[in-house]
Amino acid sequence: MLNVLTPTEVIDVINKNFTTATFQYEKILTVDSVGRILHNDIVANEDVPSFNRSTVDGYAVKASDTFGSSESIPAVMTVTYEILMGKANITQTEAITDNSNSCVAISTGGAVPEGFDAVVMVEHTESYSDNMIGISKPAAPGNNIIFKGDDVSKENLALKAGAELTVHDVGILAALGFEHINVRKKPRIAIISTGDELVDITGTPSDGEIRDVNGYMLAASVNKFGGIEVSYGIVRDDEKSLINVLNDCIKNLDCDIVLISGGSSAGEKDKTAKVIESMGELLFHGIAIKPGKPTILGVVQNKPVFGLPGHPVAAYMVFELFVREVIARFLGTTIKRKTTIAKLAEAISANHGRAEIVPVKFVDNVATPIKGKSGLISKLIDIDGYILIPRDREGLSKDEIVEITYL
Amino acid sequence: MLNVLTPTEVIDVINKNFTTATFQYEKILTVDSVGRILHNDIVANEDVPSFNRSTVDGYAVKASDTFGSSESIPAVMTVTYEILMGKANITQTEAITDNSNSCVAISTGGAVPEGFDAVVMVEHTESYSDNMIGISKPAAPGNNIIFKGDDVSKENLALKAGAELTVHDVGILAALGFEHINVRKKPRIAIISTGDELVDITGTPSDGEIRDVNGYMLAASVNKFGGIEVSYGIVRDDEKSLINVLNDCIKNLDCDIVLISGGSSAGEKDKTAKVIESMGELLFHGIAIKPGKPTILGVVQNKPVFGLPGHPVAAYMVFELFVREVIARFLGTTIKRKTTIAKLAEAISANHGRAEIVPVKFVDNVATPIKGKSGLISKLIDIDGYILIPRDREGLSKDEIVEITYL
Numbered sequence: 001m002l003n004v005l006t007p008t009e010v011i012d013v014i015n016k017n018f019t020t021a022t023f024q025y026e027k028i029l030t031v032d033s034v035g036r037i038l039h040n041d042i043v044a045n046e047d048v049p050s051f052n053r054s055t056v057d058g059y060a061v062k063a064s065d066t067f068g069s070s071e072s073i074p075a076v077m078t079v080t081y082e083i084l085m086g087k088a089n090i091t092q093t094e095a096i097t098d099n100s101n102s103c104v105a106i107s108t109g110g111a112v113p114e115g116f117d118a119v120v121m122v123e124h125t126e127s128y129s130d131n132m133i134g135i136s137k138p139a140a141p142g143n144n145i146i147f148k149g150d151d152v153s154k155e156n157l158a159l160k161a162g163a164e165l166t167v168h169d170v171g172i173l174a175a176l177g178f179e180h181i182n183v184r185k186k187p188r189i190a191i192i193s194t195g196d197e198l199v200d201i202t203g204t205p206s207d208g209e210i211r212d213v214n215g216y217m218l219a220a221s222v223n224k225f226g227g228i229e230v231s232y233g234i235v236r237d238d239e240k241s242l243i244n245v246l247n248d249c250i251k252n253l254d255c256d257i258v259l260i261s262g263g264s265s266a267g268e269k270d271k272t273a274k275v276i277e278s279m280g281e282l283l284f285h286g287i288a289i290k291p292g293k294p295t296i297l298g299v300v301q302n303k304p305v306f307g308l309p310g311h312p313v314a315a316y317m318v319f320e321l322f323v324r325e326v327i328a329r330f331l332g333t334t335i336k337r338k339t340t341i342a343k344l345a346e347a348i349s350a351n352h353g354r355a356e357i358v359p360v361k362f363v364d365n366v367a368t369p370i371k372g373k374s375g376l377i378s379k380l381i382d383i384d385g386y387i388l389i390p391r392d393r394e395g396l397s398k399d400e401i402v403e404i405t406y407l
Numbered sequence: 408m409l410n411v412l413t414p415t416e417v418i419d420v421i422n423k424n425f426t427t428a429t430f431q432y433e434k435i436l437t438v439d440s441v442g443r444i445l446h447n448d449i450v451a452n453e454d455v456p457s458f459n460r461s462t463v464d465g466y467a468v469k470a471s472d473t474f475g476s477s478e479s480i481p482a483v484m485t486v487t488y489e490i491l492m493g494k495a496n497i498t499q500t501e502a503i504t505d506n507s508n509s510c511v512a513i514s515t516g517g518a519v520p521e522g523f524d525a526v527v528m529v530e531h532t533e534s535y536s537d538n539m540i541g542i543s544k545p546a547a548p549g550n551n552i553i554f555k556g557d558d559v560s561k562e563n564l565a566l567k568a569g570a571e572l573t574v575h576d577v578g579i580l581a582a583l584g585f586e587h588i589n590v591r592k593k594p595r596i597a598i599i600s601t602g603d604e605l606v607d608i609t610g611t612p613s614d615g616e617i618r619d620v621n622g623y624m625l626a627a628s629v630n631k632f633g634g635i636e637v638s639y640g641i642v643r644d645d646e647k648s649l650i651n652v653l654n655d656c657i658k659n660l661d662c663d664i665v666l667i668s669g670g671s672s673a674g675e676k677d678k679t680a681k682v683i684e685s686m687g688e689l690l691f692h693g694i695a696i697k698p699g700k701p702t703i704l705g706v707v708q709n710k711p712v713f714g715l716p717g718h719p720v721a722a723y724m725v726f727e728l729f730v731r732e733v734i735a736r737f738l739g740t741t742i743k744r745k746t747t748i749a750k751l752a753e754a755i756s757a758n759h760g761r762a763e764i765v766p767v768k769f770v771d772n773v774a775t776p777i778k779g780k781s782g783l784i785s786k787l788i789d790i791d792g793y794i795l796i797p798r799d800r801e802g803l804s805k806d807e808i809v810e811i812t813y814l
Contacts, residue, residue, distance in 0.1 A: 030608070031626045031636070048785075051614050055718075055782050085644075086604030087615050109604050109717060111615040151783045158785070166814075167627045168787035171719050174623035175784060179608045197493035197516050201437070201586045207458050208494050208518040216581035219438045220574045229438070237492075310516065311462075312578050338813050340747035341772070365748070375462050376558045377582060378455075378565070380575035406745050406813075407573075 004286035004293075006391065007355055010322055013283050013297065018304050018329045024185040030173045033165045035226065037331045039182035042159040047149035048175045052112040054083075056144045059103040059125060059133065060095075060116040063141040074126060074134030077103040083110040103133070112145055119144035152176060162332045187256035187330045189227040190249035191218045193234045194242065194272070195262040195310060200234060213312045213377060214261040221319045222259075227327055230255050242275045250301050257326060258303060262310035272296055272307035280305070288354035288391060291374055292318045311375040317357050317386070320407065338406040340385075342367035348387075349395040356389040360404060367404055383407060411693035411700075413798065414762055417729055420690050420704065425711050425736045431592040437580045440572045442633065444738045446589035449566040454556035455582045459519040461490075463551045466510040466532060466540065467502075467523040470548040481533060481541030484510040490517040510540070519552055526551035559583060569739045594663035594737045596634040597656035598625045600641045601649065601679070602669040602717060607641060620719045620784060621668040628726050629666075634734055637662055649682045657708050664733060665710060669717035679703055679714035687712070695761035695798060698781055699725040718782040724764050724793070727814065745813040747792075749774035755794075756802040763796040767811060774811055790814060 005013065025039035054060065061077065069075035081095050082105040095113040096102045103120075104113060112119060118139035126134040152158050158172055159165075165183070173181060193215040199205050200212055212234055219229040230253050235245050242260070249255045260272050276282050276298035283297045291314035296307030304326050308315045328335050342360075345368040350356040360367040362384040369387075372379035385404040389396060396402060412420065432446035461467065468484065476482035488502050489512040502520040503509045510527075511520060519526060525546035533541040559565050565579055566572075572590070580588060600622040606612050607619060619641055626636040637660050642652050649667070656662045667679050683689050683705035690704045698721035703714030711733050715722045735742050749767075752775040757763040767774040769791040776794075779786035792811040796803060803809060 031623055031638075032630070034627045034631050049617055050612055053617075055780065083615075085602065085615070109602070109617070146780055146782060150780065151785045159788075166787075167624055167631060168719075168723060168784060168790065170627040171620045171624040171723070171784045172788070174608050174620045175618055177608055177611070177618060195492065195516070201581050201584060204584070205457055208490075208492075210456055210460075210516070211582055211584055213578045213581045216438055217574055217578040220441045220577040223439070224441050224574060231438075312575075316575060316578070338745050338747070340745070373462065373553055373557065375553060377575060377578045378558045380573075381566075381579070383575065 003282075003284045004288055005284045006288050007321065010284065010287055010297070011325060014322065014325050014329060017283060017299060018326050020330055020332055023332050025182045026185050027180050027182055030170055030178055030181050033173075033181055033183055034167055034170060036165050036183035037226070037333045038159055038161055038163045038165055039184050041157055041161045042173065042176070042178065042181070044152045044154050044156050044158050044176055046176070047154045048152040049146060049150070050148060052148055053146045054106045054108060054110045054112055054119045054144060055146055056119055056121045057107050058120045058122040058144070059135070060106045060112045060119050061103045061135070061139060062116055063118040063139045063143065065101050065103075066118070066120065066135050066138045069135050069138050071136045074136045075101070076128075077101045077133050077135060079103055079105055079131045079133060081105070081113075083107070083113070085110055087111070117141045117145070164333055164336075184331045187227045187327060188230050188254055189222045189327075190230045190232055190253060190255040190258045191215055191222065192232045192245055192249070192258065192260045193262060194237050194260060195234070196237050198234045198262070214308070214310070214315045217312060217316060218259055218261060218308070218319060221316070221323075225324050225327055226331060227257070237271065239271055239275055242271065243279060246275065246279060246300060246305065250303050256303060256330060257323075258300070258305040259308055259323065260306065261308040261315055273298075276300060276305055276307070287318070287322075290352055290354055290356045292321070292357070293354070295322070312377040313359075313375060313380060316380065321357070340404050340406065341401055342404050344396055344398060344400045344402050345369070347395065347398045348389065350389045351394045353391060355391045358387045358389060359383045360385055360387055362404055367402060410689070410691045411695055412691045413695050414728065417691065417694055417704070418732060421729065421732050421736060424690060424706060425733050427737055427739055430739050432589045433592050434587050434589055437577055437585050437588050440580075440588055440590055441574055441577060443572050443590035444633070444740045445566055445568055445570045445572055445576075446591050448564055448568045449580065449583070449585065449588070451559045451561050451563050451565050451583055453583070454561045455559040456553060456555060456557070458555055460553045461513045461515060461517045461519055461526045461551060462553055463526055463528045464514050465527045465529040465551065466542070467513045467519045467526050468510045468542070468546060469507075469523055470525040470546045470550065472508050472510075473525070473527065473542050473545045476542050476545050478543045481543045482508070483535075484508045484540050484542060486510055486512055486538045486540060488512070488520075490514070490520070492517055494518070524548045524552070571740055571743070591738045593633055593635045594734060595637050595661055596629045596734075597637045597639055597660060597662040597665040598622055598629065599639045599652055599656070599665065599667045600669055601644050601667060602641070603644050605641045605669070621715070621717070621722045624719060624723060625666055625668060625715070625726060628723070628730075632731050632734055633738060634664070644678065646678055646682055649678065650686060653682065653686060653707060653712065657710050663710060663737060665707070665712040666715055666730065667713065668715040668722055680705075683707060683712055683714070694725070694729075696728075697759055697761055697763045699728070699764070700761070702729070719784040720766075720782060720787060723787065728764070747811050747813065748808055749811050751803055751805060751807045751809050752776070754802060754805045755796065757796045758801045760798060762798045765794045765796060766790045767792060767794055769811055774809060
């Protein structure tokens with residue numbers, strides 16, 4: 001009955017059961033899209049820029065006219081024109097008045113007229129009278145020009161479906177004229193807290209009672225990691241009410257993922273598993289990881305239903321490692337975790353036959369394990385990230401180089 | 408006139424001029440507070456937990472009763488009571504029926520009655536008939552108990568003003584019963600794009616024109632990094648309209664910070680500097696960094712006003728390195744950038760007498776510089792972070808170990 005999986009096996013189960021092929025999407029303003037998942041490929045409708053653009057203030061030239069120039073023997077040129085910003089290109093005939101040594105004054109961002117193939121920075125020129133300048137440094141063809149389509153070229157793929165949009169992606173979308181874009185709809189994630197010892201945040205715990213910490217932490221995590229929290233509050237611990245609530249979340253509240261947190265005692269955990277089994281399928285019952293062992297995942301009416309540990313630290317870590325993966329599969333994207341390497345400040349023992357997540361503080365490339373009794377939420381205050389010790393390692397040594405995943 | 412500062416000097420100027428002492432704040436739901444800045448210290452009104460809590464399923468005992476027990480000679484105990492979850496503690500007299508060898512059954516999270524100082528895991532016990540159990544492993548005092556106040560103790564500082572709130576901070580606030588908290592008000596940040604070559608995102612650029620990329624990128628950055636974007640759109644390049652718009656942003660739109668992006672040509676940059684000087688004070692005119700040199704910072708009516716480079720990549724980097732610092736000073740917090748170390752895939756030349764920001768792709772602990780002409784926004788698509796080369800280094804060697812700051 002007790003089907004305990006390794007962390008890797010859990011990811012396999014998630015990939016197998018919850019990889020979505022068709023996605024719901026919505027149209028939003030591009031400027032609000034950072035952190036959202038792009039629904040469809042963005043193909044450029046036009047070249048960016050749409051003309052050859054100068055990247056400096058100076059003079060557009062034919063590069064060959066400047067060959068051999070130097071400080072002592074500058075190339076003498078006639079300035080035939082001044083390019084105004086934002087104005088249509090002038091014709092080659094207007095710009096080039098005789099066969100050689102014509103140039104045009106141009107500002108950063110200005111359109112380089114046809115017939116010219118480089119821009120010389122104003123710092124490498126000297127101004128003479130009568131629209132004449134001297135150029136003291138030879139230019140190579142292409143110098144200081146962004147050519148038409150250099151940035152994004154027409155009909156090319158600019159951004160890929162499934163990408164998590166960034167600030168610079170917004171820049172590319174703005175350059176291409178996309179005021180709105182389609183992004184994947186956020187999953188609605190039900191959060192149910194169970195446990196007869198729980199009171200709501202607004203309540204005053206009597207002796208033996210505590211406030212519902214997990215419900216709030218999970219709601220905050222869901223908001224942070226791209227879901228919409230549908231907080232159901234505290235549900236008393238009996239199978240019938242749990243069945244009703246689950247049905248309500250999936251059918252009436254249209255939730256895509258369900259998180260049931262706690263209860264913390266053995267009997268309560270079995271209750272969650274039993275309810276999932278009676279309504280659907282239990283995929284596993286336990287993960288070989290510390291903290292986080294009493295984690296359950298099942299499917300009810302095609303929706304993933306997690307039973308999360310009651311210990312807040314364990315629930316937090318299971319969310320980070322596994323619930324986020326289910327959210328990512330729902331959205332059709334992949335998680336890019338930020339990592340670093342660090343020297344371990346002290347030895348860590350680990351000999352559990354299961355992987356271990358060690359919260360650490362990270363300062364000046366040194367990782368210091370955060371100690372304290374398991375289950376204390378205050379021990380997370382100083383956390384910068386965590387080390388994942390594989391199940392086959394019997395702990396880590398002082399000064400060992402370890403990989404940290406940032407939180 | 409041209410007052411060019413090093414990056415460190417810029418940070419000094421920002422600290423000196425824009426460090427706030429009094430803050431505006433607003434009351435919000437704790438569950439929505441991740442990423443916001445806590446306005447006041449949070450002192451615990453009560454102990455968390457408010458009672459001695461078992462962290463396992465098992466039996467609460469007097470540890471001394473278990474001393475010397477083993478698999479072969481278990482300590483035989485009488486189970487006098489079963490603690491129900493969430494119920495008030497039973498009295499010592501109820502629990503301890505004779506002078507020794509009494510214990511009570513308890514679940515994870517249950518209240519350990521007075522007179523008991525350890526909990527033995529059910530795995531280390533054997534059940535006999537008649538409410539008798541055998542304990543096969545001695546327990547030390549304190550084993551498997553979180554004591555009253557262990558997590559957060561009454562009247563202690565739980566969270567500090569100025570902290571950027573995290574998911575686990577929400578957990579602590581929930582444990583302490585804070586449904587709402589005070590957070591610093593987000594700064595209103597005006598975004599003005601100048602440049603006669605710009606058209607709006609909805610427009611079609613004629614030859615010589617481009618869409619306003621910076622306005623959109625900056626708005627997205629402001630949203631991401633804790634501000635409220637007040638997008639003013641494109642302002643034509645003359646001093647009078649710039650003065651009117653600046654006044655409007657600060658007075659009528661109540662903006663706390665102003666970002667003027669572009670124009671990209673030398674003349675336009677001078678215009679922004681001149682306008683700031685005529686209305687307030689210019690703090691510097693240029694940063695010795697590449698890209699980002701043509702950056703201006705001034706004060707108008709006590710508000711910071713940036714003149715940002717016209718090149719999107721430069722504007723993006725200046726926002727990351729310097730505008731974010733001004734936002735952080737406004738909010739009374741500090742930025743915690745995530746870094747890692749990496750091996751450099753290829754040599755980078757840098758010999759400019761100014762610091763250089765090199766965008767990189769980071770895979771398998773190797774950093775590969777992203778090349779491409781400066782000013783191309785598409786070159787940021789693959790960016791994972793950047794290397795900052797100090798001004799006194801003449802480039803970096805292949806295989807050199809470098810520090811990367813994640814974006």
